[in-house]
Amino acid sequence: xxxxxxxxxxxxxxxxxxxxxxxxxxxxxxxxxxxxxxxxxxxxxxxxxxxxxxxxxxxxxxxxxxxxxxxxxxxxxxxxx
Numbered sequence: 001x002x003x004x005x006x007x008x009x010x011x012x013x014x015x016x017x018x019x020x021x022x023x024x025x026x027x028x029x030x031x032x033x034x035x036x037x038x039x040x041x042x043x044x045x046x047x048x049x050x051x052x053x054x055x056x057x058x059x060x061x062x063x064x065x066x067x068x069x070x071x072x073x074x075x076x077x078x079x080x081x
Contacts, residue, residue: 006030006047006066011081013061013074018054025049026062026072036062 007030014036018024025038029047032039038049052060052072063070065078 008065008067008078008081009035010064011078012064013078014064016060016062018052018058018060020054020057022054024052024054026052028066030066036064 006028009027009030009032016024016036026049027034027036027038027041028050029042029045031041033041042048050072052062054060061074062072063074063077065081067077067081068075069077
């Protein structure tokens, strides 16, 4: 049985201070215990983590609902769920 929609981890973004030049692996399934990043909970599903490469040190608002039209970053979709 394959997953169709990701689990909603939370209905708000995760504000994360990222480091320039570092890669972060975003959880796309919504089941990771280490939100918003992958911990391998997607194993056995159709979901895979998505890489986010930080180009500068800044606060990034990663999608918590896993339904953003932007993919990795929040676009406010959680307000409509």
